[in-house]
Amino acid sequence: MGKTKKGGSKPHKKNPTGLSSLASLDIDENPNSSRGPIVNIIEQLQSTSNDEKMCGLQTLSTLCQREQNIKGIMNSELIRIVFPLLVDNDENIRHACAGSLRNLSAVSADVCEKLVELDIFTPLQILLNEYAHSEWTPVIDGKVNALNQKSDTFLQAVNIVWNLCESTSVALDFFNQSQLLQSLMRCLNHEVFGMDIAISVAQCLLVISEDNPISWKILAEYATDFQTILKIEGNHKATILRTVIAGVCSNVPMLSMQNLSLIIEALSKTVEVNHRQILNELTSRLPISESEAEQKEMTSVEIIDEEMDEETETEASERRLREDMPTELDNDIKDVGYLLSAQRIAAEVLTNICSTEDNDMSEGMDDSDPESVHDYDVSEQQNGNQVTADKISTEISESIRAHKIVEKLWERSQPLAENVREILYVSGRNLFKRQNAMRVASLLCLHNLCNAMTTEELGGPSAIYNVWLDLGQQTFQIQQDYESLEASTSLMRATLEHLKKSPELFREVSDTDLQLILDGIRTCDKSEVRANWLRMLGILGCLLPEALVKKITEFILETTLKEDDVWTISEALDSFMDMFSDNDWNQIVYELNVITKSKELEKILKTKIKQRRRELGDRYSAVITIKTNFSRFCKYLETQQKKFVPSH
Structure with a gap:
């Protein structure tokens, strides 16, 4: 989620993606050099050919994956040229543009400040208003079991707003003036819009509601909707949605006062889940080492290259769709990632509730x-x-003790078994980082509770x-x-x-x-x-x-x-x-x-x-x-x- 999918031009035997390698895309000291990749991307984006624009956006998305390229990208004219493509008439281009800009906005707060300074909010607001003022609802593409292109474009746009508002108060001011909040609220209905969109919108609201009184009056009007989500049960996606909404409610004074007991109960359910047992089971299915995973990937690429000459365009298209489909293990890793993030957020919200x-x-x-x-x-x-x-108020103290929050946080703060840590570090880096962040948040929350009880x-x-x-x-x-x-x-x-x-x-x-x-x-x-x-x-x-x-x-x-x-x-x-x-x-x-x-x-x-x-x-x-x-x-x-x- 967040990475643009490779597609567009027909793949060739020696270069199946049709793109330059990462090594060949490093930007030199002069980003506008006639030999530099940025000038090539600009030419592609200004072309009348949609295929050329798509290729340029895909190359930009690849460039953003290398930290050493970011300065050159931000110092060029490329970004100003990219922004209008968020509202291009071609849905493919909108989708690729949103994916590239989401990747870029996730790099750093400095990048987000620059994007806001260059006025990313104008096309972003136009794009989101089109969804707000239509009868749009998400569609699942059955072939890849994922959101269709238009729905995924919306998801990328919400994540851009989330990244921007989390990084700079100027972006938050723009959001407050945009009047997008009400239109985002309807997307919390996960039965209509699906869990992926509801979760991203909720995480965006968590950032927007922090120390932002302008948003509080609007959010307070949705108390009943929030109460419903605070009570949901289910898989790890339901857990993170419930947890993030508990955080939103705790940020809004009126909602926090009215629902304090319900908020703490919702957070208690999140920190109760035994993450170590889940990670023990998951790591038994992960690749043994990075070299093994790389070997499998290389083998897969070699087989594809051998078959390439005999593929029709339809067969190639279907193959790329199958390659993009996540495996069962991929889905399980993503779900466990949701759980670990939810437990981290729960610890952070509890810390804030018990802080003065x-x-x-x-x-x-x-x-x-x-x-x-x-x-x-x-x-x-x-x-x-x-x-x-x-x-710490008597109500909070009693609720903390009634739900055994201290004991549950202590369980979440325990280190993993050494063999599990090693496997995660080698083969599941993202989960390793999330687990570590959750443990740190749990320890800090316990520290806060020690000072407050x-x-x-x-x-x-x-x-x-x-x-x-x-x-x-x-x-x-x-x-x-x-x-x-x-x-x-x-x-x-x-x-x-x-x-x-x-x-x-x-x-x-x-x-x-x-x-x-x-x-x-x-x-x-x-x-x-x-x-x-x-x-x-x-x-x-x-x-x-x-x-x-x-x-x-x-x-x-x-x-x-x-x-x-x-x-x-x-x-x-x-x-x-x-x-x-x-x-x-x-x-x-x-x-x-x-x-x-x-x-x-x-x-x-x-x-x-x-x-x-x-x-x-x-x-x-x-x-x-x-x-x-x-x-x-x-x-x-x-x-x-x-x-x-x-x-x-």
């Missing part, structure tokens, strides 16, 4: 009190019951400790990408905040266990992950015996002196101050020469803040607060040491 501005503010202000010198005991603010009803609501200290322990084992035993590692450590950090008053759970933490964490921090090259680990060390320093606290103190001081990232330094110093909230640890301060090192760190932090103020962005005020607290902390340590008599 206050919650966001607390991210950067964790443990700092600018008015306090020695009030380091922040446990009353950040213990297991730190979040009260002003951060009490310890009791989350199952109690023991349950939370087990989550922290499991995540730690996964972190050190399973190879993870940066996004997964950051999400995992963020959740670990959030769970540990709930355990500040449960030191008995950490009695079995040994020097070896602690050393594993310290070694992990030393080898970590991502500042956000290091910041999470250092924050956790500060909390552990409040829970572990003095011998391990000394080791943590020494590590934080040495690591922070070498740290380059300002935010990581501030997080480390904040966690360092936490360790002294319940105990002054005067002997440790004396033995490790903490005061001298702390003064050195204070100077380093001040210097780096001046140098990198702009880089800090929204975190600047939090870093300044930590700097102020740390200055007071250093003075406090000096005062305490003057009274202290060291033991030798």
Whole structure:
């Protein structure tokens, strides 16, 4: 879906597609060169021959598949010439044009901004209005069991709108002025328009409804239609449609208030599905390796070439239709992709439902009190019951618990078996990425719920400790990408905040266990992950015996002196101050020469803040607060040491 189908001119034995190879289509530094492919495409698109136009559009679609060509395409006159073909009289040309532009709009936000700047919305609106002002309904082409050309053109156009509005607010403004919203709403009727179109329209509405009050009034008028979709059951297509509509409703204040319980119930059904079992079954049917898949593809092409001379045009046309038909495995892969996307969206919607501005503010202000010198005991603010009803409503909390959302998200966040991961990585890259994105979204949602619910609501200290322990084992035993590692450590950090008053759970933490964490921090090259680990060390320093606290103190001081990232330094110093909230640890301060090192760190932090103020962005005020607290902390340590008599 989204790629234009090859067709048009009769295939030749040496080049069955009639197109240039990808390698021959690379654009040189001068895209308007007389030898360049762009000039050839422009000539074809300006030809009076529809066959020539089709060939040009197919070549453009191929060009868009190579990242190195995008800049040359966008800097040429080609795009302005392509736009009018969206409303060409020939249905084949409209379809090929829509497919090419959809591929282009999916490249990046910068490309979308350029497309809007060049006025893609004018022909796009004309095209969609033709569908809106007619009795059109989709038709399934029985030969390929897919939407016919006119219907697929509409689908491509909706996806272009979706990509544009997701990438730039200017596109959203154009959409608001276009009055297309009402006409799109009717396409949510999947019994008339089919699931593919209903899903794409719903995903477009999800983007359009976010922080867009202009759309809310219109969408609120369709409350009954939305409620019907929120209750649908069925296959994975039904799952993603229900899930996306739950997201749309959560974006619209009136719909969210009226249907909160129904929304959470719909999302609960989505995250309940056991994706690991489904992927286990699917991977047993995937090709063993890329080389095997490539070998099969090469063999298929060779057989076609041998038969080409004896084919009639009718036979060739029927063969191309059969080649375009998805196999049963293709359909199953697509369906599982729908499920994984639905579960990711469900986690993201739940995150938004349980988020508040206050919650966001607390991210950067964790443990700092600018008015306090020695009030380091922040446990009353950040213990297991730190979040009260002003951060999550009773209705949401009860619904989350009633549907066991936390438990279900925890299941979705579990890593796949190693053999399944390997097969997906080699033979199902798209599913691998979707599964990983879903896992990250689930972890981040759990992180948010940890910040928004009490310890009791989350199952109690023991349950939370087990989550922290499991995540730690996964972190050190399973190879993870940066996004997964950051999400995992963020959740670990959030769970540990709930355990500040449960030191008995950490009695079995040994020097070896602690050393594993310290070694992990030393080898970590991502500042956000290091910041999470250092924050956790500060909390552990409040829970572990003095011998391990000394080791943590020494590590934080040495690591922070070498740290380059300002935010990581501030997080480390904040966690360092936490360790002294319940105990002054005067002997440790004396033995490790903490005061001298702390003064050195204070100077380093001040210097780096001046140098990198702009880089800090929204975190600047939090870093300044930590700097102020740390200055007071250093003075406090000096005062305490003057009274202290060291033991030798």
